[in-house]
Amino acid sequence: MKLLYFAWLRERVGKPEENVDLPADVATVADLIAWLKGRGEEFEYAFEAPELIRVAVDRVHVEHDTAITGAREIAMFPPMTGG
Amino acid sequence: MKLLYFAWLRERVGKPEENVDLPADVATVADLIAWLKGRGEEFEYAFEAPELIRVAVDRVHVEHDTAITGAREIAMFPPMTGG
Amino acid sequence: MPATIRIQAEPFDLAAESEKLLDGRADIGALASFTGYVRDEDGRLSALELEHYPGMAEDEIGRVAAKAESRWELLGLTAIHRYGKLAPGDPIVLVIAAASHRRAAFEAAEYMMDYLKTRAPFWKKEHLKDGTTGGWVEAKDADDSALLRWKE
């Protein structure tokens, strides 16, 4: 599964994207964030406030309780500040 | 005193402007309209529905109960349709 | 900055008027504009004739602009209204409002248009394609009720 990070989340994680193999019990966005937090200091720092993190599954905004089964691309980022 | 007429009021009255000497008892816009109605058929027709007539005294919108004493220019017209 | 108010027969240039307001400034974050055009009324209309009260039109739009400027923190305001005989598709009226933030710019532009419609001394006469005069455009209740939004 392809993961993308943007803005300060990208800076904290230290890379714009990566491919990961998720454990079978990672079923929702919230599960994914919890799993990512256990992958090292930079991830712990990046995801220290999960409620701030916005998520898009296959380029569509979703909530943290959304299932990610079958997703190809999951993007994580801070609240948008466009316009 | 200078009177100006616009749009269909001008067409009905048959002229864009005129100078008039008002009787002393014509004190308000409503008095003026009542006096004008007595000046002939075209004026009776033009002012047949006084509530439709908008009035500006010296280029400022006023209500029908506004005093016209000392006015130099009184313009009468239908509701505006600019923009 | 004083508002720019013009009553003219000639067309106006949205880009040029916007540039005049911006003028290299970097405190303007938002520019809202409105342009009104002559509609052909499903093909019926050949021309729209705009009559105005030359002595008063600019004054009255200036009064409306002053109210907008006292109500919102504007960094620029332009209102241009044309008169004369216009063809379908021709621009009639332009309003541009500049501000730091978008809400003030949008609201001021909409306020200007709502008041222009009902307070500026302009009247529209329709000329139809069949050669007849379609008569004077009647004021719309919707335009009067649009003003309610701005009453405090």
Added chain:
Amino acid sequence: MPATIRIQAEPFDLAAESEKLLDGRADIGALASFTGYVRDEDGRLSALELEHYPGMAEDEIGRVAAKAESRWELLGLTAIHRYGKLAPGDPIVLVIAAASHRRAAFEAAEYMMDYLKTRAPFWKKEHLKDGTTGGWVEAKDADDSALLRWKE
């Protein structure tokens, strides 16, 4: 008519984009536009860097545009958002809405901007004149609450 949505590094041209929407039509009576610019933040800012999610930005703005088109009777809709490093005074975003009447044009343009601010995947990083990075611009509560206006 499908909405025009573009994500680009280059500047945009308000006059040219307006002309494209008008395209000689005489059913359009109202064109509302909004342009957002980089503010210099009282002289502190040297540049604003706009990061975006290339795969999603156009899709998401397209979804917002589709909602606007289903809500108002529009005769044209354009939204252009820039990315990259922009200087104070540079234009960032353009929205144009065309309709028969002014209310639909104004509301659709304002709706587009409110949703662009909070839904389009763009992030702003400040670069300051003193050579430091001012950090990422934080999302504003005011932008979230602006959306309440559009809830039915």
